Amino acid sequence: MTTFHSTRSTTDSLTSKQAIRKGIADDGGLFVSDSLGDEHVDIASLAGKSYQQIAQDVLAKLLPDFTAEELADCIREAYGDQWSDPAITPLKPIGDDYILELFNGPTSAFKDVALQILPRFMARTTPAGGDEDEQIMILTATSGDTGKAALAGFADAPGTAITVFYPEGKVSQVQQLQMTTQTGDNVNVCAVKGNFDDAQSAVKRIFGDKELAGELAGTSHTVLSSANSINVGRLVPQVVYYFAAYAQLLEKQVINVGDEVEFTVPTGNFGDILAGYYAKLLGLPVKHLVVASDKNNVLFDFLTSGTYNRQRPFYQTISPSMDILVSSNLERMLYYFSEKDTRLISMLMNDLSQWGAFEAPEPMLKSIRSLFGCGWADEDQVRDSIRDCWERNHYVIDPHTACGYFVMQQMPRDPLTPRVLLSTASPYKFPRVVNESLGLDATGTDFECMDVLAESTGTAAPAALRGLETADVRFGDVVEIDAMEEYVRSAAEK
Numbered sequence: 001m002t003t004f005h006s007t008r009s010t011t012d013s014l015t016s017k018q019a020i021r022k023g024i025a026d027d028g029g030l031f032v033s034d035s036l037g038d039e040h041v042d043i044a045s046l047a048g049k050s051y052q053q054i055a056q057d058v059l060a061k062l063l064p065d066f067t068a069e070e071l072a073d074c075i076r077e078a079y080g081d082q083w084s085d086p087a088i089t090p091l092k093p094i095g096d097d098y099i100l101e102l103f104n105g106p107t108s109a110f111k112d113v114a115l116q117i118l119p120r121f122m123a124r125t126t127p128a129g130g131d132e133d134e135q136i137m138i139l140t141a142t143s144g145d146t147g148k149a150a151l152a153g154f155a156d157a158p159g160t161a162i163t164v165f166y167p168e169g170k171v172s173q174v175q176q177l178q179m180t181t182q183t184g185d186n187v188n189v190c191a192v193k194g195n196f197d198d199a200q201s202a203v204k205r206i207f208g209d210k211e212l213a214g215e216l217a218g219t220s221h222t223v224l225s226s227a228n229s230i231n232v233g234r235l236v237p238q239v240v241y242y243f244a245a246y247a248q249l250l251e252k253q254v255i256n257v258g259d260e261v262e263f264t265v266p267t268g269n270f271g272d273i274l275a276g277y278y279a280k281l282l283g284l285p286v287k288h289l290v291v292a293s294d295k296n297n298v299l300f301d302f303l304t305s306g307t308y309n310r311q312r313p314f315y316q317t318i319s320p321s322m323d324i325l326v327s328s329n330l331e332r333m334l335y336y337f338s339e340k341d342t343r344l345i346s347m348l349m350n351d352l353s354q355w356g357a358f359e360a361p362e363p364m365l366k367s368i369r370s371l372f373g374c375g376w377a378d379e380d381q382v383r384d385s386i387r388d389c390w391e392r393n394h395y396v397i398d399p400h401t402a403c404g405y406f407v408m409q410q411m412p413r414d415p416l417t418p419r420v421l422l423s424t425a426s427p428y429k430f431p432r433v434v435n436e437s438l439g440l441d442a443t444g445t446d447f448e449c450m451d452v453l454a455e456s457t458g459t460a461a462p463a464a465l466r467g468l469e470t471a472d473v474r475f476g477d478v479v480e481i482d483a484m485e486e487y488v489r490s491a492a493e494k
């Protein structure tokens with residue numbers, strides 16, 4: 001039986017359903033399973049399968065305590081016609097390389113892949129203590145995209161409520177409207193005075209607050225859980241599209257079964273790229289995983305120097321979803337590369353919280369580097385990349401994808417290894433920056449920018465984004481970091 005425990009201790013022994021419901025371990029660690037990779041997904045049978053069929057194969061390996069029928073129901077509900085492309089994550093050629101579009105879901109960002117299915121997983125878990133009235137309150141700090149994708153996934157999902165905090169003034173007009181216009185009786189959206197890391201740290205503190213937990217359980221039958229990418233149920237759906245990319249390369253006869261592929265991944269919290277590592281452990285022939293960062297290049301420094309140091313300036317960039325100093329999911333990667341050494345991981349994480357830095361042992365760093373490449377792009381390079389990709393390929397990319405595009409061009413090319421760039425957001429989520437980069441008019445509102453972009457490039461804005469201009473704003477609260485806990489308390493009592 002596959003069980004999950006913390007990256008920092010082996011005392012827990014939870015099923016995947018329990019791990020999904022709980023979100024994060026009591027000691028602050030992330031849930032991992034030691035049997036990951038014992039069984040492989042059958043690569044030879046991938047070609048010709050639908051996204052949904054691949055999801056069934058992959059998720060069965062990762063979440064073995066869900067029945068085949070439960071998984072099939074979750075998959076059907078999550079990957080249906082709320083996606084604008086029947087392939088869910090279509091693979092498109094750009095020059096000699098490929099782009100895997102992860103943004104065709106309801107909120108136009110890759111987080112939909114995971115957040116459309118997470119609420120469906122949660123609906124199939126049951127309260128540990130047998131409290132039938134128990135409701136799960138999803139609590140999330142967002143740098144922009146997670147918030148909306150989580151709201152869209154959890155809105156009116158039975159047995160759940162959701163509270164989203166975002167840094168005031170640090171998300172785009174479109175991103176803010178996406179959140180503040182969210183419908184649903186169980187949703188709460190609140191701006192916070194601070195940056196994303198401040199908000200995320202506060203959310204982590206709220207999760208760790210035993211007194212608050214007892215109070216919420218007593219007064220409103222509420223347990224807090226996370227939809228951030230630290231939740232196992234958030235991470236594993238992302239493994240699927242690496243296999244779906246491979247299946248599409250097989251179908252296009254770009255590769256034969258067993259050939260290796262390189263993936264370049266715009267990275268923030270390290271969830272998207274970690275899923276690629278999980279895919280490799282499940283038998284996908286992955287040659288390299290390239291970490292692409294923006295100017296907040298803490299991961300680049302870690303992979304090149306071995307020291308992770310979060311004590312550095314925080315830059316607010318034009319790729320806000322990658323503006324992160326603490327990449328939470330890195331902890332899972334370190335766990336697997338340390339030969340599952342929970343003592344080492346708790347030491348490193350303790351160093352990080354006490355001193356703001358930790359140092360990876362040399363042998364571990366060496367094996368990490370043999371799989372993971374890295375690079376980063378500054379804001380000028382991001383803008384140039386948006387223009388370059390349009391001029392060369394007539395394909396418009398968003399600023400996050402552009403970080404990956406820039407980094408991919410920097411990497412040595414092996415002509416025998418196809419390269420896939422994961423595209424994490426629709427350019428229409430960031431129309432102003434895209435227009436500026438392409439030399440188009442960017443003086444109007446985000447919506448005017450969308451129209452200019454559509455007209456000039458012959459592409460179309462996703463209807464849900466264009467329609468935000470006239471949607472009703474439901475949420476206008478702004479609170480100090482210190483007041484977030486009180487906001488959660490009152491949201492739980494609603």
Ligand SMILES: *Cc1c(COP(=O)(O)O)cnc(C)c1O
Nearest residue numbers: 145268269270271272321424425
């Ligand atoms: C969340 C996000 C990322 C970063 O993904 P991680 O899983 O946090 O590494 C990159 N681009 C966009 C558009 C995102 O929303």
